[in-house]
Amino acid sequence: MNIADTSGQDVVIKKAPRRTRLWGIGALCLALVLVSFWAVPAVQRWAGTSVTVPLDRLRxxxxxxxxxxxxxSVQGRVVAAVRPSLFAPAEGTITLDVDAGAVVTENQLLATLDSPELQNQLQQEQASLDRQAVELDRQRIDARQRALENRKNIDLARVALTAAERERRRAEDGYAIEAISQLDYEKTKDDLENARLAHEHAVADAKLDEERLAFELRTLELELDRQRLLVEDLQRQVDSLAIRSPVDGIVGNLLVDQKANVARNQEIMSVVDLEAFEIEAQVPESYADDLGIGMAAEVLVMNRPYTAAVVAVSPEVLDNQVTTRVRFEGDMPPGLRQNQRLTTRILMEERPGVLTLPRGAFLDSGGGRVAYVLNDDGTASRRSILVGARSLAAVEIAEGLAEGENVVISSIDAFEGEDTVRVTD
Known part of the structure; x- marks a missing residue:
């Protein structure tokens, strides 16, 4: 019995010429050289790394x-921009006309202070003012009387001078015809000179007396004006005993009891104006040196940003935070409530056209001085960098990186500080 085999399927292959085999072997060697030239450096880099990190764990x-x-960006608290506190203008007994939380209008009477001492002082100074006004009127009458007397003295001196001049002319005529003696003639000359001196002195005395009277009147007028100002100030203080609301709003906390005896300048109550609001924001101390009045800000209300500006920065740091006040510019958002929490963004600086990277955990894990750049061969290389300005979403790269490079922005703790790290898919 014959068993079939596969000999019928065998084909005899002719041997290739020796020259053809040599070309094939050469091509294979060349391919191996090229592959080695490309692969060996990559293999060396891979072999030189001791840390491997999966790509899906990196950002x-x-x-x-x-x-x-x-x-x-901080959380701000809505506070009343106008919240005046009312103080007692004098010592006395307070009578409250409103309760805490009451809605009041501007100039509405809120409380009355009874101060007998202040009212009595006003009455005394008013009496002094009336007395000085009477004294000024009396002085004016005396001044007019003195002016009349001085005018009379001048007129009498002028009449005497005229008479002396006439006697002098008569004596000259008599002396010319030797009707009077030379002694009488000389006496008329002396009388004329006396009359002239008396008239000149009367005029000078009247002028000096007029200046003196004007000075005395001016002194009394100044004293009267001073007393009038004193009375007006006391009257203002008495009027301020009726404590009125400076704004439209609601009454805050009452700090004194009904019919209590209060001291001068003691706080009584506060009035809150609910028509004007500001944002009180606590900013971390690290930003304290960069904050300034007038900086632009944005307040997010119902997912809509509203422009605002920093209007006040506290000079002190409490609990590692700085208190700032932000005021809306233009129309205020509707529906604001006191103590409402709103996200507030303060814009401190704008740097156009700089190299930027999104913020990430690499800033903390690398201290802001180290970053890892992803290479095309599946490795990540360590770079020393210099970080500039920082924002909420990005940081400025001042040195160490170039535009277009891919950088690991997640935590680099897993890289263990190696210069080169393998990144696997």
Whole structure:
């Protein structure tokens, strides 16, 4: 019995010429050289790394050129922009006319202070003012009387001078015809000179007396004006005993009891104006040196940003925070409530056209001085970098990176500080 085999399927292959085999072997060697030239460096880099990190555990970002806005975002609290406190203008007994939480209008009477001492002082000073007014009127009458007397003295001196001049002319005529003696003639000359001196002195005395009277009147007028100002100030203080609301709003906490005896300048109550609001925000101390009045801000209300500006920065730091006040510019958002919490963004600096990277955990894990750049061969290389300004979403790269490079922005603790790290898919 014959058993079939596969000999019928065998085909005799002719041997290739020796020259053809040599070309094939050469091509194979050349291919091996080229592959080695490309693969050996990669293999060496892979062999030189001792840390391997999966790609899906990393967060990558590309270095771009963009405008960087340096800002800080904090939670702010809505507070009344106008919240005046009312104080007792004098010592006395207080009578409250409103309760806490009452809605009041501007100039509405809120409380009355009874101060007998202040009212009595006003009455005394008013009496002094009336007395000085009477004294001024009396002085004016005396001044007019003195002016009349001085005028009379001048007129009498002028009449005497006229008579002396006439006697002098008569004596000259008599002396010319030797009707009077030379002694009488000389006497008329002396009388004329006396009359002239008396008239001149009367005029000078009247002028000096007029200046003196004007000075005395001016002194009394100044004293009267001073007393009038004193009375007006006391009257203002007495009027302020009726304590009125400076704004429309609601009464805050009452700090004194009904019919209590209060001291001067003691706080009585506060009035809250609910028509004007500001944002009180606590900013971390690290931003304290960069804050300034007038900086632009944004307040997010119902997912809509409203423009605002920083209007006050506290000079002191409490609990590692700085208190700032932000005021809305333009129309205020509707429906604001006191103590409402709102996200507030303060824009501290704008740097156009700089290299930027999104913020990530690499800033903390690398201290802001180290970053890892992803290479095309599946490795990540360690780079020393210099970080500039920081915003909420991005940071400025001042040195160490170039535009377009892919950088690991997640935590780099897993890289263990190696210069080169394998990144696997």
């Amino acid at each position: 990558l970002a590309r270095v771009t050129v963009d405008d960087l806005v340096r800002d800080v």
